[in-house]
Amino acid sequence: MLATHTEPGRRLFLTGIGRGSLTVEPTTRRVLALFTAENDRRVVEAFEPYDLRPLGQRLEASCGDRVLAAADRVVLPCFAQGALVIKDNAGEPRTVSAGIGALVAAAISGDGTTLVGRDDGTLSRIPLTSTTSEKIEPFRPARLVADGIASPDPQSFAIALETSDLDLAVSETRSGRRYLSFPRKDTPFGGLLAQGQFAFWSVGSAARHIDLFQGFAETMATFSGTTRALPGGVGQ
Numbered sequence: 001m002l003a004t005h006t007e008p009g010r011r012l013f014l015t016g017i018g019r020g021s022l023t024v025e026p027t028t029r030r031v032l033a034l035f036t037a038e039n040d041r042r043v044v045e046a047f048e049p050y051d052l053r054p055l056g057q058r059l060e061a062s063c064g065d066r067v068l069a070a071a072d073r074v075v076l077p078c079f080a081q082g083a084l085v086i087k088d089n090a091g092e093p094r095t096v097s098a099g100i101g102a103l104v105a106a107a108i109s110g111d112g113t114t115l116v117g118r119d120d121g122t123l124s125r126i127p128l129t130s131t132t133s134e135k136i137e138p139f140r141p142a143r144l145v146a147d148g149i150a151s152p153d154p155q156s157f158a159i160a161l162e163t164s165d166l167d168l169a170v171s172e173t174r175s176g177r178r179y180l181s182f183p184r185k186d187t188p189f190g191g192l193l194a195q196g197q198f199a200f201w202s203v204g205s206a207a208r209h210i211d212l213f214q215g216f217a218e219t220m221a222t223f224s225g226t227t228r229a230l231p232g233g234v235g236q
Helices: none
Strands: 022-025 030-036 042-047 054-061 068-070 073-078 083-088 094-097 105-108 114-117 123-126 134-136 143-150 157-163 177-183 193-195 198-203 206-211 217-222
Touching (some): 022 068, 054 073, 073 105, 073 114, 114 157
Parallel strands (some): 105 143
Antiparallel strands (some): 022 030, 068 073
């Protein structure tokens, strides 16, 4: 263990999936933490990465269900509101409508592009160079898995769909997006993670991954007990 730190009187925002309230700002390597503030507001605080020394407030907003960061951009997706609070560099926060209603998943790629989605698989893309959203129609009739969007590389996303299919399948790349079609009985719990050519998730007490290029999937580990496993994070 390198360091521990406690913020007196503060409470991390509880996402319910074991992650989503902590992230690393790639350009500075600072740790960003999403806290609940007075009147149910959200505050993002920055910390030095090695000793967790407090570095001050990065962002405050009226909503935010996850904290995302890449390419000098910090994003707070507000799921129920269907909006994103976006802060670039030292600029002021801006609230941008995703244009598709309530959200169930959001991710940011290394180049700062943000992709969000609603339950029916409709997506909305917000590039780093803009705060205007681009609507993307559903890939197929399916349900977007909660927290089922992840970015394995800059300008690319993996999207998890719950389907009536019998087997897990991966689509070809479509404008930087690969869709993973999961059988309903094997739907990920706690969302999707991705790094390089792999996507990771948990189902029941098993942690699994799939090769996004070749489509080979396997169970990495099975945990004892009856408690569901949650995907915590994947490093470089």
